[in-house]
Amino acid sequence: MSSRDKILKSINRHLVPAAPLPDMDQAWIQFDNPTEQFLTMLSAVGGRGEVVANLQAVSAKLHEEPFYDDAKQICSLVPNLDISADKQVDLNAIEDPHDLADIDFAIVPGEFAVAENGAIWVTDAQVKHKALYFIAQHVVIVVHASDILHNMHEAYPRTGLNTEAFQQTPHFGVFISGPSKTADIEQSLVIGAHGARSLRVFLVEESFDRAQFK
Amino acid sequence: MAGHAQLADKFVANEERAQWHDKSLWFVRHKRDNISHSIPEWETLRETASQVKLHTVAHLAQYLEEFETNAKKLGVTVHWASNAAEHNEIVLSILQEHNVKRVVKSKSMLTEECHLNPHLEAAGMEVVDTDLGERIVQLRKEPPSHIVLPAIHIKKEEVGEVFHEHLGTEAGASDPGYLTEAARQHLRENFLAADAGITGVNFGIASTGGIVVCTNEGNADLGTALPNLHIACMGIEKLIPSPDHLSLYTRLLARSATGQPITTYTSHFHGPKPGGEMHIVLVDNGRSDILGSDDFRRSLSCIRCGACMNTCPVYRRSGGHSYQSTVPGPIGSILGPSQNAKEHSSLPFACSLCGSCTDVCPVKIDLHHQLLTWRKEIYVRGLLPFSKTFPMKVMSKVFQRPGLYAFGGKVARKALRLMPRWMIYNPLNGWGRQRDLPEAPKESFRDLYKKRKK
Numbered sequence: 001m002s003s004r005d006k007i008l009k010s011i012n013r014h015l016v017p018a019a020p021l022p023d024m025d026q027a028w029i030q031f032d033n034p035t036e037q038f039l040t041m042l043s044a045v046g047g048r049g050e051v052v053a054n055l056q057a058v059s060a061k062l063h064e065e066p067f068y069d070d071a072k073q074i075c076s077l078v079p080n081l082d083i084s085a086d087k088q089v090d091l092n093a094i095e096d097p098h099d100l101a102d103i104d105f106a107i108v109p110g111e112f113a114v115a116e117n118g119a120i121w122v123t124d125a126q127v128k129h130k131a132l133y134f135i136a137q138h139v140v141i142v143v144h145a146s147d148i149l150h151n152m153h154e155a156y157p158r159t160g161l162n163t164e165a166f167q168q169t170p171h172f173g174v175f176i177s178g179p180s181k182t183a184d185i186e187q188s189l190v191i192g193a194h195g196a197r198s199l200r201v202f203l204v205e206e207s208f209d210r211a212q213f214k
Numbered sequence: 215m216a217g218h219a220q221l222a223d224k225f226v227a228n229e230e231r232a233q234w235h236d237k238s239l240w241f242v243r244h245k246r247d248n249i250s251h252s253i254p255e256w257e258t259l260r261e262t263a264s265q266v267k268l269h270t271v272a273h274l275a276q277y278l279e280e281f282e283t284n285a286k287k288l289g290v291t292v293h294w295a296s297n298a299a300e301h302n303e304i305v306l307s308i309l310q311e312h313n314v315k316r317v318v319k320s321k322s323m324l325t326e327e328c329h330l331n332p333h334l335e336a337a338g339m340e341v342v343d344t345d346l347g348e349r350i351v352q353l354r355k356e357p358p359s360h361i362v363l364p365a366i367h368i369k370k371e372e373v374g375e376v377f378h379e380h381l382g383t384e385a386g387a388s389d390p391g392y393l394t395e396a397a398r399q400h401l402r403e404n405f406l407a408a409d410a411g412i413t414g415v416n417f418g419i420a421s422t423g424g425i426v427v428c429t430n431e432g433n434a435d436l437g438t439a440l441p442n443l444h445i446a447c448m449g450i451e452k453l454i455p456s457p458d459h460l461s462l463y464t465r466l467l468a469r470s471a472t473g474q475p476i477t478t479y480t481s482h483f484h485g486p487k488p489g490g491e492m493h494i495v496l497v498d499n500g501r502s503d504i505l506g507s508d509d510f511r512r513s514l515s516c517i518r519c520g521a522c523m524n525t526c527p528v529y530r531r532s533g534g535h536s537y538q539s540t541v542p543g544p545i546g547s548i549l550g551p552s553q554n555a556k557e558h559s560s561l562p563f564a565c566s567l568c569g570s571c572t573d574v575c576p577v578k579i580d581l582h583h584q585l586l587t588w589r590k591e592i593y594v595r596g597l598l599p600f601s602k603t604f605p606m607k608v609m610s611k612v613f614q615r616p617g618l619y620a621f622g623g624k625v626a627r628k629a630l631r632l633m634p635r636w637m638i639y640n641p642l643n644g645w646g647r648q649r650d651l652p653e654a655p656k657e658s659f660r661d662l663y664k665k666r667k668k
Contacts, residue, residue: 170485
């Protein structure tokens with residue numbers, strides 16, 4: 001007998017009392033001002049966020065970033081960001097994700113943000129190498145200001161994980177909440193373990209077309 | 215095999231260190247309290263999460279098959295392993311088929327439980343644990359002492375020594391920021407050089423065939439985004455029915471574990487990366503037996519947050535290694551005997567039955583009740599040591615003879631008052647080793663009762 005059958009048989013030989021699935025539609029936490037809550041949580045987990053008027057403002061703000069102008073390689077999936085051609089890395093031209101090892105900044109779109117925990121949902125749907133999210137020294141995420149949800153119960157339906165589209169083709173999605181961190185040495189919090197040393201989030205008020213993203 | 219008490223002796227011998235350990239974990243427990251109190255529906259979350267787990271376990275075979283079907287649709291190869299040895303063989307053979315020399319692993323208690331590393335190393339592979347705490351204990355050649363904070367028992371000066379020896383950091387350096395940066399550089403080299411990435415699984419989703427892995431460091435992500443081969447090792451109890459239920463567990467897990475609102479990276483893998491390969495190994499290793507036990511079934515609900523250890527007064531003061539079990543603390547003291555009652559027979563007796571673990575458990579496992587049940591079970595199975603069974607037999611005989619009991623009490627009351635200290639606190643009096651006996655009263659309860667009746 002295969003191990004598969006052995007395990008299933010071993011499970012089925014036990015009579016386990018039935019237990020109904022609970023109702024997931026309950027009064028989950030809501031916030032008076034989800035944007036403010038999101039920004040508070042993001043800063044609590046070591047990230048930095050702000051509301052800006054439009055994509056042009058993102059560009060201006062990035063130039064105020066201490067490391068930004070020193071960066072040698074920037075991979076931006078957000079268009080029109082005023083990045084000099086010798087710094088811009090075209091993700092689609094890269095075959096092997098190992099070649100992303102020296103990326104200083106990744107500037108990527110996020111689908112939506114969650115107020116209760118400062119998390120942002122990003123996927124590999126329009127991103128050739130998901131490694132970009134984790135290998136870049138600094139990560140910047142741009143989210144539409146109106147795409148802020150209250151809690152995780154609103155978030156999961158928005159991920160589309162349960163839809164045909166997600167299940168037909170392999171897909172990857174991740175909630176990112178703050179920069180990479182660890183507290184494994186005497187519980188001292190250190191930012192910048194393996195992934196991003198910093199996470200900056202822009203909540204853009206002016207509506208923009210997601211399809212513009214490469 | 216030495217029992218928990220003997221092993222804990224070694225840990226508490228260094229009182230300063232034992233107190234430091236206690237405080238470190240209490241700090242984490244405190245953070246958990248603060249953040250759980252900030253969620254008004256915390257108890258509803260726990261109750262709902264508990265019900266979902268009970269439901270899933272009651273339909274486990276059906277959900278496993280659903281999970282397998284959906285994972286296959288995504289291009290994942292699904293393997294089944296009845297026990298640890300089979301799991302190790304499967305992982306090794308996948309790696310060998312791909313000529314893998316170097317593997318990066320993100321923290322996985324299941325692969326610890328199966329002792330995967332030595333198995334792969336014996337076959338000539340290099341396995342690097344990439345969670346910082348895991349890497350520290352790996353370099354020290356010891357097992358993790360906590361499931362979420364693997365190096366919680368190690369001081370920063372000791373990390374400095376290990377890193378000086380292995381990573382070439384400055385001698386005497388102990389700054390966590392400096393040491394973490396050194397580990398970052400060292401592990402990046404390993405991520406870039408790896409041929410395959412192995413991860414554990416926090417949650418498997420039956421309706422999609424996807425898996426969720428939670429880390430703060432991003433090690434599971436870097437470890438799987440670079441190489442083309444991803445092997446995920448998953449205990450069969452990690453299943454949940456659908457993504458909607460993830461909302462419960464992603465809210466509970468990090469808050470209970472470290473007092474964070476959510477882990478930094480909560481990654482949802484649905485199939486291999488483009489051009490890559492993904493394998494999921496479903497592991498039983500005793501879990502289906504626990505499923506059959508009305509007493510211990512609920513222990514399968516565990517989401518491995520570690521909250522029960524952080525709050526446990528015994529764990530905090532005796533250190534994780536004294537449990538000699540991959541999962542230590544209260545939940546480990548239930549799972550350990552479930553896997554091997556003889557080997558782990560002393561663990562349920564470490565418990566003080568204070569019930570704090572049950573209070574903090576995010577999925578409402580009745581931990582201290584199960585620990586009490588295990589004590590009975592261990593007696594029934596004849597696994598109690600003579601030092602515990604013999605006095606119980608003697609006392610049983612005494613309790614059956616009221617005259618003898620009264621006489622014994624009289625003698626004891628007198629003796630305890632008259633005998634010199636060294637005669638009372640002898641090696642036979644284990645209880646009196648760390649505490650004084652109460653002062654013996656002049657009269658027994660029986661005498662007092664008789665007097666009052668007059």
